[in-house]
Amino acid sequence: MIHYSAFICGFILDFFLRDIQELPHLVRFMGKGIFYLEIFFRKIFKTDIGLLFSGFLIVVFNVLFWGGMAYLTDKYIYRLNYILGFIAEFFLFFQIFAKASLKYESMKVYYEIISGDIDKSRSALSMIVGRDTMFLSFEQIIKAVIETVAENMSDGIVAPWLYATIGSIIALLFGEQFIYLILVLPIIYKVINTMDSMIGYKDKKYFYIGKAAAVLDDIVNFIPARFSAFILLFVIFFIAILKNNFNIFTRSVKAFIKYRYVHSSPNAGQTESVIAGFFDTKLLGDAFYFGKLVKKQSIGDGENIVKAHDIVVLNNITYLSYIVLLIINFIIGGIACFIL
Template identity: 40%
Template sequence: MCILTACTAGFLLDQLLGDPAWIYHPIRMIGYLISWLEKKLYREGGSARTLRRRGTMLWVLTVGISTTVPCLLLFVASRIHPVCTWMLETFWCWQLLAARSLKAESLKVQEALTYGTLDDGRRAVSMIVGRDTGHLTEEGVVKAAVETVAENTSDGVIAPLFYLMIGGAGLGFFYKAVNTMDSMIGYRNDRYLDFGRTAARMDDLCNLIPARISAILMMGAAGILGMSDRAHYSLQNAWRIYRRDRHNHKSPNAAQTEAVCAGALMVRLAGNAWYFGKLYEKPSIGDAIRSVEREDIQRACHLLMGTSWLGLLFFGLARLLFLW
């Protein structure tokens, strides 16, 4: 019961306040740890086997430290008083969820395009995507923001909530360490193809179930939103595109929510993109039933928030029924 109430309280704090910027953020600390370990373990010119072994060592150390430290602190808190444990669990659940901050950062892109210039939009979207943004058209900027909201609905909200509800903050930190490693070293380029292979594959494994739950929940959100705005949300099309395009990505998970979002909004997403100065050919997701427009960023955020609340309801009921 402690985990359920702590997760619920943390979720509500995230919805109301977003990330607590007045104190350290654990994801940033995990990022510093990954960067430090990478400097110690990565060696230019090493064989593929050696790089894979060193990358696996980085993964084990990062996950081990990132999970053990909060578990030890929770143990210490439990020796003081159960309320201390609950408060720490709640605080960390608040920090590990990112619905409000994801919404806020993506809406900055829409605001930049509306009240600023295309370059302002490019700069704003560069803060939330990993691709090169200097060459993007306005449509490309909007699509990049919408895709990020769609994918991070799973990575930033539903997946961490899934692990938090199962094992509390300790398991939540485990997931965020895995996910942060993938975002930092899980690339298919010359430097990380071998060194980041373990990070990429373990992230795929850990997101296998949450990504699909996220897609289902997002379809539910599309259905609810479509009751009042059929012109911009379609559950029927979301289901059609999901079945057709959910595998249109090298990652087995990334296109799950992107396909639902593209279908629900009735637009075409994805396609070729530049990373580190190199063009990568990628299939598109969805059909261009209508043109992409700035307001689609806000509509994607509505899907994000609807999916988040449905996720809390679904996981909360599941914990009450099976784990309480």
């Protein structure tokens, strides 16, 4: 149960505290490794087939390395010292999740927007999106923040939570020999997601070398993205009841059914479609990436103009979703205590 407790404690701490920039961070180490491997393989492979193969090697190496490191760290630090093992695992879980950091970065954009400084708003937005921001209007900036928070609810919160929870259930059902999956599975997910963020683009530079990472990220996010959408709908259902306005929930469901596959990614549109319905607006649409216009279909039927305060509302919704996930964990923990 100590591994499960470390998971829950790390998850709860992320609810309140963003990443501490001064401390070494797991994702930064992952990012540096991916960066240097890309440089190394680009020197060796020059053809499209070669780059495709090198991208496959980058994925295999990182999954094996970081999965192995998570297993060995978790196993041997606990053998060295039980308390030290708990602290190390708890801290790794804290760094795996990204809710508080996502809120912090999105609210930085929010405060620049309400200050009326569009240049600073664009600059703050550029820290959390991959698109070009220099010509965006205030409304486009707000929509970009909403899209990012909605998409990253799955990538940064639900997906690592789900894989840690799956690892916990496997350990509960099949015994202590699987206990390390509680940390290993979310670590493997995190490095896959990091690879996709760094090299999983569809432009000329990354199309081949990032193909394996992009495909694998689509696979590992398939269930989490849909689970995230249902968690959002569950929360919105209760919001609709509290507001005595069931149209909020109905719009969200309709937008989800109609637009969840409009996004070029099979997963990103799952949560974005729900949020587009909630705010009764249109999200996505055309955007510039690396100076090139990328044509995208809009998500949603609504005509509402989004406001800066909608960023605050969406962050509150994701926090409510966070609480739902935590309740699920407590239920699983209660069942485990009863069985054991």
